[in-house]
Amino acid sequence: PLDIANVQGDILAGLPKKVQHYLLFQIDDDVQAFRQRLKLLIPLITTTPQVQDDRAKIAAAKKAATEQGKPAPLVKLSGINISFSHSGLVKLGITDDLGDAAFAKGQFADSATLADPGSTDANGNFVPNWIPAFKNPIHGVVLVSGDSELTVTATQAIVNGIFNIGAHNATMHEVLTIKGQVRPKDEKGHEHFGFLDGISQPAVKDFDTKPNPGQETVRQGVILCGRENDIVAGSNPPVPVVRPAWALDGSFLALRYLFQLVPEFNTFLKDNAIKASGLTPEQGSELLGARLVGRWKSGAPIDLFPLQDNPTAGVDAQQNNKFRYDFPDDPHTQDRCPFAAHTRKTNPRADLEDLGISTENRRIIRRGVQFGPEVTPDEAKSGKTKLGRGLIFAAYQSNIVNGFQFIQQSWANNTGFPIQKNPIVPGFDPIIGQQSNLAPRTLSGTDPNNQGANLSLPTEWVVPKGGEYFFAPSIPALKSKFAL
Ligand code: N7H
Known part of the structure; x- marks a missing residue:
């Protein structure tokens, strides 16, 4: 043990x-x-x-x-x-x-x-x-x-x-x-x-013994090398790694x-606020932001709270993870949460599990921290980033090919993921989805009233400036x- x-x-x-x-x-x-x-x-x-x-x-x-x-x-x-x-x-x-x-x-x-x-x-x-x-x-x-x-x-x-x-x-x-x-x-x-x-x-088996509702438990080998279910990338049936x-x-x-262009992100939300009856422009911007990420700023998941934030639920571990993108109508429509929303792309839950595809070996434990100063009044006013800020992204897994690399390459950057959403093409993860040539990016489903419509995004809001893989x-x- x-x-x-x-x-x-x-x-x-x-x-x-x-x-x-x-x-x-x-x-x-x-x-x-x-x-x-x-x-x-x-x-x-x-x-x-x-x-x-x-x-x-x-x-x-x-x-x-x-x-x-x-x-x-x-x-x-x-x-x-x-x-x-x-x-x-x-x-x-x-x-x-x-x-x-x-x-x-x-x-x-x-x-x-x-x-x-x-x-x-x-x-x-x-x-x-x-x-x-x-x-x-x-x-x-x-x-x-x-x-x-x-x-x-x-x-x-x-x-x-x-x-x-x-x-x-x-x-x-x-x-x-x-x-x-x-x-x-x-x-x-x-x-x-x-x-x-x-x-x-993810909760780790026999370590996180009291998972929160909706929090899936992975076998130890998904995070720790040499433990149960530490498997060769892509092996099916699973083969333990030597x-x-x-x-x-x-x-x-x-x-x-990862640097983040915060004033630019905010300007985009403002300029593309979702228009629906009863929404102020500010609420329309908040809703768009929530639909790009998959959660409201409070943390409340839009799969549970699609049209209105619920700040109490956002910080409540009993509620804020209790969803699978499997509302009766949801696996094939994206009215509650766009298929390409950041949290859905990076942990698609029922989108794959209901097809009989396990996501267990794709899970990672994220331990990052923010860097850089708050947005200055000058940056907010001009809508232009002048000081560097963002996320030091740090994620642990037993297998980078199965974990981080796969999530970035085959999910976030892959416009056809989640799969089997025909005729809808989900598009890029709007937060981290990227292309080397900085060609235009789009995603679909941000407008809850017009799911098939595509939204054009700026080429990047999250700018990778370095990184390395460690053991x-x-x-x-x-x-x-x-x-x-
Ligand atoms: Fe993401 N963001 O603010 O938009 N991420 N992320 N991420 N991310 C998550 O559920 C963000 C990045 C994952 O299990 C939340 O804990 C930003 C990379 C995964 O439902 C928010 C950056 C990768 C999850 C953000 C960034 C991932 C996740 C919701 C870069 C992997 C869990 C909070 C600057 C390749 C999904 C939460 C699940 C959640 C943001 C990077 C992966 C708010 C700004 C590079 C697996």
Whole structure:
């Protein structure tokens, strides 16, 4: 059986965070020195039971404060996790085949498959429009999380000290540190377009033992390598993946540095507000936004609340996941939720399950965080983004080809998905669906009164500027295979 103390804390439990730094690093040439230093880091790595304790502390402090009529206090805590890319493993001389083609290729080479915007260079190679830091090898990432910038900076200083970063005897150096933080006040938990995020996650069997209504349970091998139902991509009947023994209880991390054009998104919603009797222009914009995402900004799913928001249900875990896009009329019409809405594209529920196609091995656990400042009055007024902001997308799965890569390539970017909706062509996922050449995108079904109509979208609102695939080893693997 699974010993959760072996699993790095971010995977199954999620490092608690107001602030999170992703230190992207390269290992320096004295690999043995790096390995020795890594040994000192291992006791500081936050494991799953430690995250559970931290979460219990936060909950207890909140409860005590509520009883005294006080606002929830800030509980000081921090967390550390570490993951390695394929080029990082090569640098360390670890040559075992981990059994994931996307990981082995690396995300830079995979960017054409993902249809990241880019162009072909003189040698005929595809080059995505990424920032330079991600065009060079990144060997790994250290995640540092905590309750505040101060705690995270202090914790990062400890990490820097362990690896002698910046000193003459450095064992690694920073390629880039991406700094994320949860948005302020009422926007806490909401991503930059304004929608509540982190609602729908798969429950993991024998770990999340009390799933919420509508929350599907996946076998452990969908998230953790080497566990039940960790299967070869596309195998049917399912074939277990052959991986080195040390891969057990590790997980692959797909990291994406995604910028969001928020003023442009808002202008589009304003200019294309859904017109229906009884709707003000503002309500028409809100409704359009909800139909692009699949949820209202409050989190309330439009499959349950198609025409009017329900903020209470939005934050209520007993209600906000209890839907399958299977209302009697819904599998073949999109009056409640467009087929191509972001949440429906990325987890189609009954659209596939009712065809006898399981989605279990397509599920991922999302642990991202926002980065960048709030929209300034000047940006809001001009409708133009001037400051960089967006989502550090981070998702765990036992198999990137089955999980993140498949969702992006075969669902979000595939205009014919969900399948069997003839004569309707669903179109692009309006949030993340993309094409390398930035050709025009459309989706259908945004107008509840005219489902067959297509809506033309701006070429992109979410702009990928980098990313990499990593492997988050188990604690025993870090000790036996990585450290010295
Ligand atoms: Fe998405 N958004 O604000 O529009 N996402 N996402 N995502 N996403 C979800 O249900 C968003 C991205 C998934 O189980 C919600 O938890 C933005 C990528 C999946 O019903 C919102 C970006 C991929 C789900 C957003 C972005 C996914 C999901 C609703 C980029 C994978 C769960 C909250 C900047 C390739 C679906 C919730 C389910 C939900 C947004 C990226 C996947 C609001 C802005 C790259 C699987």
